[in-house]
Amino acid sequence: MTDFHQRWQTLAREARRHPGALFEPPPLGFATRVIARFQETPAEAWEDILSAFGLRAVLATTLLFLLSAGFAFSGWYESRMEPPALVVLPVTSELSWP
Amino acid sequence: MPEAFDVQDCIRRVRAGDMASANALIVHLHPLVRKLVRNHLPRRESEEDLMQEVFIKLLQKLDSYRERDGVPFEHWISRLTVRTCLDALRAEKSRPEWRWSDLNEGETEWLDFLLSRQAEAPSPHATDARAAVTRLLAHLSAPDRLVLTLLDLEERSTQEIAQLTGWTRPMVKMRAMRARHKLRQIAQELMKNDFP
Numbered sequence: 616m617t618d619f620h621q622r623w624q625t626l627a628r629e630a631r632r633h634p635g636a637l638f639e640p641p642p643l644g645f646a647t648r649v650i651a652r653f654q655e656t657p658a659e660a661w662e663d664i665l666s667a668f669g670l671r672a673v674l675a676t677t678l679l680f681l682l683s684a685g686f687a688f689s690g691w692y693e694s695r696m697e698p699p700a701l702v703v704l705p706v707t708s709e710l711s712w713p
Numbered sequence: 714m715p716e717a718f719d720v721q722d723c724i725r726r727v728r729a730g731d732m733a734s735a736n737a738l739i740v741h742l743h744p745l746v747r748k749l750v751r752n753h754l755p756r757r758e759s760e761e762d763l764m765q766e767v768f769i770k771l772l773q774k775l776d777s778y779r780e781r782d783g784v785p786f787e788h789w790i791s792r793l794t795v796r797t798c799l800d801a802l803r804a805e806k807s808r809p810e811w812r813w814s815d816l817n818e819g820e821t822e823w824l825d826f827l828l829s830r831q832a833e834a835p836s837p838h839a840t841d842a843r844a845a846v847t848r849l850l851a852h853l854s855a856p857d858r859l860v861l862t863l864l865d866l867e868e869r870s871t872q873e874i875a876q877l878t879g880w881t882r883p884m885v886k887m888r889a890m891r892a893r894h895k896l897r898q899i900a901q902e903l904m905k906n907d908f909p
Binding site: 624626629633648652 | 732735736739740743747761764765768769772773823826827828829834837838839840842843845846865866868893896897
């Protein structure tokens with residue numbers, strides 16, 4: 616532990632002794648204001664979806680989508696990378712200059 | 714003797730649309746939320762505004778809360794509060810500007826002690842120590858400030874911080890280490906500017 620770290624811990628220990636907030640009841644009408652704002656604020660559509668399905672389900676779906684997209688892309692890419700085929704054609708007069 | 718507050722029953726009634734129960738739930742959770750908000754309040758944000766935001770989110774997301782064995786509702790609301798504060802801290806664009814001469818005598822003594830310009834810790838005075846810590850932390854980025862407040866001021870374990878923030882434990886430790894390093898740089902630069 617460095618000297619700075621030890622000194623920071625001493626300072627933090629002293630700061631923790633600060634009493635902070637003693638028990639105070641909520642300001643008058645606080646809960647009423649919150650409920651009024653809640654009733655006025657429509658939840659956003661994407662939040663509803665996340666709440667309904669859960670963040671993990673959305674992440675899992677995204678992962679599956681990316682994996683399948685990866686597979687599809689690799690298949691398409693490989694099909695484009697076929698080695699050129701050598702075609703042997705007999706020499707005919709059609710190939711000569713007119 | 715007053716009857717103990719049944720949080721789960723209250724949540725059920727709020728979900729059923731009972732706004733009187735919502736009122737009771739807000740009053741019940743108010744001390745916990747206020748303590749957290751006060752510890753992580755951005756400089757320019759009003760404490761009441763941020764608390765209102767937390768409680769509105771609580772009411773909006775209450776349906777997504779699932780009671781699990783051994784996990785009290787207070788953990789869920791703590792997590793929601795900490796994340797809301799983190800978003801508010803991130804939204805705070807500017808960092809404060811202050812000079813050594815802005816500090817009072819007690820704060821100066823603490824910073825002198827921190828930078829090894831004074832061997833002994835100043836005589837105990839929690840208010841000055843708290844003010845010095847608040848000034849220093851205000852210079853850090855939102856996640857750095859959050860992690861040091863949770864770890865060193867609220868004395869939470871890295872496991873708890875990981876649960877509250879959604880970070881992994883190694884990430885919490887790494888971030889705390891870097892944040893302390895930055896704190897040292899900030900204090901040193903401040904002193905260099907005022908005492909070149």
